[in-house]
Amino acid sequence: LKAAQSALKKAQLDLTRTTLRAPFNAMVVSESVDTGQLLSPQTTVARLVGTDEYHVQVSVPVAALRTVRARTNDAPGSETKISQRVGQETIERRGEVIRQLPDLDPGGAMARILVRIENPLGQAGDLPLLLGSFVDVEVGAQPIDDAIRVPRVALRNGRNVFVMNDLDQLEIREVQIAWSEPDAVLVTGGLQANERVVISRIPTPVPNMLLRTLTGKPEAAPSDPSEPAAQATP
Template sequence: MNDAPPKTPSTIVKVLQFLGTAMVCLTILGVSVAAIIVINQTEPKAQQIEATRKSAAIVETVTVEKGTYSPTLVVLGTVQAAQEITLSPRVSGQVTSISPKFVPGGMVKKDDFLLQIDPADFENTISVRESELQQAMASLEIERGRQSLAKKELALLEGTIDEANRALVLREPQVESIQAEVNAAQAAIERARLDLTRTSIAAPFDSQILNRRVNVGSQVSPGADLARLVGIDEYWIMASVPVRSLKWIQFPEQDGRSSLVTLRDPDTWPSGVERYASVSRMIGSLDQQTRLARVLIVVADPLALKSDVPPLILDTLIETHIEGRPIEDVVRLKREYVHNRDTVWVMKDNKLEIREASVVFRDATYAYIDEGLESGDEVVITTLATVATGIGLKKIDSSTAPQSEEARD
């Protein structure tokens, strides 16, 4: 008889362990589901209520007015000499003397003596040329005497000499040849005298000596570099301006007047010190490196010889404030009061209005607005923590301390 073998005790234990584990898991799962249901049923529900401000934001405002304003273009410029030459001699020789003013940094007037080249050779040349002239003139007198005798002989032979030979008989070619020698001798004397005057070198214009490359005893010749001179009547400033800003600058050739320029050098000059200049013309090409337009500014009396302002130094960078063409019927507002997307905050009836503004031009300090603001509008200049149309505002007064953020409840 085939009976099934009885289960061993180890198998029974395993079955009981599995059943126990399953019961525990089901119990935990049931308790978790029940807890979630209870939490969801007892969770408080948020109710939306209408909140109103208990106090208005305390702000500071500025009242704007429409008018005609001139923008200011602030750019950098390089100081350059308006007149600059390399001084060279026109004759050769040895330098025998030099003026005490002929030193680097020295100031000289037009026709002031600078240096002397040894004139001895040129004086000797004049003596030689004068002797040649005297000899040529003596020859001319002799030939004229011969011509006088020829005229008497021709009178005796009247009618026997044809016109073709008449000039030869009267020695006219000989006289003309010697006359040419006299003229050449006179020209040689003039040239020698001119060379003698060129041994004394003078300043060609009112100038400052930047450097000197010659001393007493130096041997010089035409084309040699004696010194570098710059004119002191005016300097130029070459300013780089964005091409889009050229339309706001006034040029004398186009507009009949030039834009006023204020010069500042905060790193070198005392605080508040300014110099003034004027726009002369626009250079007809862009700077190859910066691709900016170049504007020529003229500064009179650059070394301040007639005033007590600081002198200009060549090749330095200087801050130029160019007064632009006047813009009519606009509001001028500081740039920081124009916010994102060209909006301005306006206080009207103690509430905030956010207006879109049409900005015609921006300079370094101001924005010029032709639409969006009118005369009498009060622009909010206080920084607000909350910006929304219609929020309540309160204008600051003497009894309220200034705040940079809106008042909180």
């Protein structure tokens, strides 16, 4: 009887020592043990995922890296908005770019950044972000100073624009493109504000050829970040 009582006390003591505590807030994704199974220090008990923040890899054009800021010891990274569609509802969370990954996405030769998602589970009653699901990520880019927005249709051979100068003559300019959008580009060199950019087709462009504006169109439109181009035709 004494031996049994001693064994019971030892078992109870061992049981109090089997409480496992994670060093971070987490939830169990999968378990690898069964009731009554003997464990060793090398035994995998469960797979956990931290719940304070999630990480997501985001593919971006290589050219976009110049406007995306990764977190450093001195400054936070670019802000992000993460969205996930669940039925008729949209889950939204805030995040931050924490670093740029060193390799390209093998599927599309895109650069990759790592985004930290804050509070992925939300508050009580909120729908949580689901691990392994696809999300939409909007990255807040750094401002581009002194940029002029030019319609993409005005771009020739990927880097040139046609300008109608003060003498109504054609100038062919090479421009520096800082950012590309589906319907426009942001130019930081090769073009000045208030210059007229030709957006109509010129079959055989020759420098210094005379141009005229289309009937009913203004002679010029201000070259500013909102609308920098005027339409012209030979």
